[in-house]
Amino acid sequence: MKNFLTLLGLRGRLAAMAIVFGALAIVAGDPYTGAHASVDTRQLALDVFEEKDHTSTEQLAGWIIEGRNDFRLLDVRTEQEYAAYHIPGAELVTIAGLAEYPLRRNEKIVLYSEEGIHAAQAWFLLRAKEFSGTTILRGGLEGWKATILFPRLPDGAGAEEKAAFERKKLVSAFFGGSASVGGTASATPSVEMPKLAMPVPKSPAAQQSGAKKKKEGC
Amino acid sequence: MATNAAVLESTRPKAAVHTASKATPQPYMNSYLAGIGLGLVLLAAFVIMGRGLGASGAFSTLVSSGVAAIAPEHAAGNPFYSEYVGDGTTSPFKDWLVFEVIGVFLGGFLSGTLSGRVKWMVEKGPSITTRKRFYFAFLGGGLMGFGAKLARGCTSGQALTGGALLGAGSWAFMMCVFAGAYAFAYLMRRQWQ
Amino acid sequence: MTAPFFKFGYFSEDIGLVLAIVIGIGFGFFLEQAGFGSGRKLAAQFYFTDMTVLKVMFTAIVTAMLGVFWLGVAGVLDLSLVYVSPTYLWPQIAGGLVLGAGFVIGGYCPGTSCVAVSTGKADALVYLGGILAGIFVFGELFPAIEEFYISSAYGTLTLPEVFHLPYGVVVFAVVVMAIGAFAAAEWGERKMAQKKENKT
Numbered sequence: 001m002k003n004f005l006t007l008l009g010l011r012g013r014l015a016a017m018a019i020v021f022g023a024l025a026i027v028a029g030d031p032y033t034g035a036h037a038s039v040d041t042r043q044l045a046l047d048v049f050e051e052k053d054h055t056s057t058e059q060l061a062g063w064i065i066e067g068r069n070d071f072r073l074l075d076v077r078t079e080q081e082y083a084a085y086h087i088p089g090a091e092l093v094t095i096a097g098l099a100e101y102p103l104r105r106n107e108k109i110v111l112y113s114e115e116g117i118h119a120a121q122a123w124f125l126l127r128a129k130e131f132s133g134t135t136i137l138r139g140g141l142e143g144w145k146a147t148i149l150f151p152r153l154p155d156g157a158g159a160e161e162k163a164a165f166e167r168k169k170l171v172s173a174f175f176g177g178s179a180s181v182g183g184t185a186s187a188t189p190s191v192e193m194p195k196l197a198m199p200v201p202k203s204p205a206a207q208q209s210g211a212k213k214k215k216e217g218c
Numbered sequence: 219m220a221t222n223a224a225v226l227e228s229t230r231p232k233a234a235v236h237t238a239s240k241a242t243p244q245p246y247m248n249s250y251l252a253g254i255g256l257g258l259v260l261l262a263a264f265v266i267m268g269r270g271l272g273a274s275g276a277f278s279t280l281v282s283s284g285v286a287a288i289a290p291e292h293a294a295g296n297p298f299y300s301e302y303v304g305d306g307t308t309s310p311f312k313d314w315l316v317f318e319v320i321g322v323f324l325g326g327f328l329s330g331t332l333s334g335r336v337k338w339m340v341e342k343g344p345s346i347t348t349r350k351r352f353y354f355a356f357l358g359g360g361l362m363g364f365g366a367k368l369a370r371g372c373t374s375g376q377a378l379t380g381g382a383l384l385g386a387g388s389w390a391f392m393m394c395v396f397a398g399a400y401a402f403a404y405l406m407r408r409q410w411q
Numbered sequence: 412m413t414a415p416f417f418k419f420g421y422f423s424e425d426i427g428l429v430l431a432i433v434i435g436i437g438f439g440f441f442l443e444q445a446g447f448g449s450g451r452k453l454a455a456q457f458y459f460t461d462m463t464v465l466k467v468m469f470t471a472i473v474t475a476m477l478g479v480f481w482l483g484v485a486g487v488l489d490l491s492l493v494y495v496s497p498t499y500l501w502p503q504i505a506g507g508l509v510l511g512a513g514f515v516i517g518g519y520c521p522g523t524s525c526v527a528v529s530t531g532k533a534d535a536l537v538y539l540g541g542i543l544a545g546i547f548v549f550g551e552l553f554p555a556i557e558e559f560y561i562s563s564a565y566g567t568l569t570l571p572e573v574f575h576l577p578y579g580v581v582v583f584a585v586v587v588m589a590i591g592a593f594a595a596a597e598w599g600e601r602k603m604a605q606k607k608e609n610k611t
Contacts, residue, residue: 008251009535010248010251011250011593011597014250014254014470015590015593018473018477018512018586018589018590019586019587019590021477021481021586022473022477022582022583022585022587023583023586024581025477025480025481025578025582025583026577026579026580026582026583027579028480028481028484028580029484029579030484030577030578030579031479031480031481031482031483031484031488031490031578032483032490032491032578040420051474066561067567068561068564069564069565070497070561070564070566071566072566103493104491104566104567105491105492106494106495106497106566106567107566130418130550235494237416238495244426244453246444246445246446246463247441247445247446249445249463249466249467249470250466250467250470250593252441252444252445252446252467252470253445253466253467253468253469253470253471253473253474254470254471254474255437255440255441255444256438256441256442256445256467256470256474257470257471257472257473257474257475257478258443258474258475258478259434259437259438259483260438260440260471260474260475261435261474261475261478261479262434263434263578264414264415264475264478264479264488264493265414265415265416265482265487265488266414266416266417266430266434267415267416267417267427267430267431267434268415268417268418268492268493268494269415269493269494270494271434271438271522273520273521273525273547274521274542275434276543277521277539277543277546278432278546280543281543281546281547281550282439282550284544285543285547285550287434296550296551296553296554297553297554297557298495298549298550298553312428314427314431314448315427315431316510317428317429317431317432317435318431318432318434318435319435319525320432320435321432321433321434321435321436321437321438321439322435322438322439322442322522322525322526323431323435323439323459323525323526323528324435324436324439324528325435325436325437325438325439325440325441325443325526325530326439326440326442326443326448326526326527326528326529326530327439327440327529327530328436328439328440328528329439329440329441329442329443329444329448329526330443330448330526330530330531333443333444335443335448335530336530336531337530338529338531338533339531339532339533340532340533340534340599341449341450341518341527341532341534341535342450342451342452343451344526348513350538350574352533352534352535354516354517354518354541355450355517355518355534355535355537355538355541356517356537356538356544357513357516357517357518358512358513358514358515358516358518358519358538358541358542358546359513359517359519359524359537359538359539359540359543359545360513360541360543360544360545361509361510361512361513361516361517361519361545361547362510362513362514362519362520362521362538362541362542362545363513363521363541363542363543363544363545363546363548364509364513364545364546364548364549365505365506365507365508365509365510365511365512365513365545366506366510366521366542366545366546367506367508367545367546367549367550368502368503368505368506368509368549368556368560369432369502369505369507369510370496370499370502370506371496372510372520372521372522373468373510373514373520373521373522373523374438374520374522375496376503376507376522377468377472377497378468378471378472378475379439379496380495380496381468381472381476382455382464382471382472382476382479383476383479383493383495383569384476384502384569384570384571384581384585385496385498385567385568385569385570386438386498386565386568386569386570386572386573387496387497387498387500387503387565387568388496388498388503389501390498390500390503390504390507390571391504391506391507392419392507394503394504394505394506394507394508394511395507395508395510395511395514396511396534397507397508397511397513398507398508398509398510398511398512398514399456399511399512399514399515400457400515400517401508401511401512402494402511402512402516403454403457403458403515406454406457406515406516407458407468408569409454409516409518410451410454410455410458410518411458
């Protein structure tokens with residue numbers, strides 16, 4: 001054996017070593033198995049204090065419209081709620097299933113729930129496991145409805161607000177919502193809630209075809 | 219190990235040996251041993267820092283800071299520059315890649331000194347003037363800078379680092395680097411041969 | 412799991428910068444030892460006369476890949492804390508082609524040009540100036556090409572995920588491919604050397 005090795009020379013010996021380690025790799029399992037959890041409470045507190053833990057609904061809407069997919073959007077509500085409506089591109093994850101869900105620590109992750117409590121809890125769990133790019137959607141799905149799907153121009157708005165509202169109208173139309181002018185805030189829910197059914201058939205289909213197109217590029 | 223490598227190197231074809239300098243520089247290290255050394259440095263970066271090696275990022279910091287010093291508003295309005303300049307809380311030069319590249323200069327000088335290869339000269343083939351060589355060097359550097367920014371990294375950051383971590387984009391990038399270089403090699407043959 | 416040390420907070424960012432210099436010195440040292448301080452040696456790769464670039468690069472990749480894999484499997488290195496740059500397919504393909512052209516025209520890449528400058532190559536200094544100019548042009552054009560720059564984003568995508576293969580199988584495939592490439596490179600170098608001898 002020793003003679004055989006000396007016969008191989010330096011190159012041969014190095015190659016043989018590489019082959020052995022490479023071949024053993026086939027049966028060695030997956031190297032991505034880290035399940036470490038440590039909490040830097042000061043850093044978390046600082047991020048919350050500096051508002052680094054949020055993504056605004058406008059920002060998220062912008063990303064979706066641009067067709068960016070360098071972020072993951074996670075819906076941590078129930079299956080029924082998800083089936084009734086979800087933001088295009090969102091993935092359904094239960095908080096219990098979060099630990100096993102395939103996520104990367106260097107990914108941008110946006111979480112949302114109905115109002116934000118579940119999302120905040122999921123945010124803490126993920127941050128504890130060093131998913132440092134995790135943020136919460138500001139205002140949750142309620143905020144999404146109020147600012148993106150059904151924006152409202154209050155009575156007596158200034159010119160600047162009106163101009164901004166024109167943009168909001170387009171965004172709202174993109175997501176299958178509708179914008180409205182005037183009226184009081186208290187009347188909002190009764191007018192808007194029925195309309196919420198509208199984007200449901202539209203968005204999943206649009207989202208699927210969009211996702212498929214991108215994957216073909218590979 | 220090193221003497222072993224030197225012996226191996228000296229038995230190789232003379233065409234591969236550096237002939238331009240008159241001093242007696244030592245032959246280069248065996249390619250595979252140098253590669254293993256480079257790989258272990260890269261591995262050390264992964265284990266110690268959790269990141270790979272890079273080079274072009276440091277130059278982006280330099281350019282962005284330069285633009286910010288001359289035209290601060292222009293730099294602030296451009297997302298590319300402002301990312302490298304930062305929010306002003308720390309100096310943009312207090313950056314990992316900047317320090318790493320300083321190390322690369324030092325390490326190259328150290329190695330060159332030890333092997334007697336430090337010499338003021340111009341690298342070119344015999345059939346091209348120095349002036350032309352400088353034009354090509356500048357043009358090539360420009361393409362390299364542009365391409366590296368477009369691909370989010372150069373041969374160090376993408377090909378080496380991403381290659382070792384099996385990044386899909388990095389491997390696609392690596393293949394394209396070789397494709398691009400071989401495609402232009404024929405046009406450039408008078409510069410090198 | 413105790414590595415990556417920095418991500419586990421074993422030392423401060425300032426210490427990290429000192430380590431950056433140390434790691435950089437190692438990087439520069441082996442680049443120079445490999446012969447990458449010479450533009451002609453680098454460019455020879457593209458004329459099949461000297462395949463050092465391929466040999467050194469792939470040996471380094473295989474070494475680091477095996478190291479990362481085995482440290483990950485052994486539970487020493489938490490690989491999910493190591494930064495893998497995200498895939499933006501088309502910008503990376505276009506960037507790779509442009510960069511490859513720049514490689515053979517200029518004779519260096521950014522890392523090797525640093526080593527070449529520190530060993531006294533005047534053309535590498537000009538080349539460095541070119542890099543800065545290229546980055547400046549990119550920065551000025553950035554608003555116009557930003558859309559392309561962020562297009563075809565796949566997030567952090569690895570080859571095992573693309574081919575739906577276990578990580579270890581891809582590791583083995585890369586090792587086999589690299590050794591095949593080395594054998595071909597050695598053969599090619601001998602052929603080219605013979606050809607040159609026949610000419611003279």
